[in-house]
Amino acid sequence: MVTAAIKTFPCPRCGKPSQWTDNPFRPFCSERCKMIDLGAWANEEYRVPTQDAQSNDTPEYDQD
Numbered sequence: 787m788v789t790a791a792i793k794t795f796p797c798p799r800c801g802k803p804s805q806w807t808d809n810p811f812r813p814f815c816s817e818r819c820k821m822i823d824l825g826a827w828a829n830e831e832y833r834v835p836t837q838d839a840q841s842n843d844t845p846e847y848d849q850d
């Protein structure tokens with residue numbers, strides 16, 4: 787059992803020790819945590835009106 791070389795980190799979403807190397811979802815432990823966090827971020831941040839910032843790096847979104 788040689789596990790000392792594997793770096794782990796606490797998932798910022800659920801706090802579970804997760805593997806860093808070869809983890810496509812880092813800094814999260816899994817796709818689930820990643821999507822949850824991204825979803826929360828989108829809900830919180832994407833609602834900010836960005837009339838001034840809507841220049842070239844913002845894709846067009848359908849207006850609700």
Ligand SMILES: [Zn+2]
Binds near residue numbers: 798799802814815
């Ligand atoms: Zn997690």
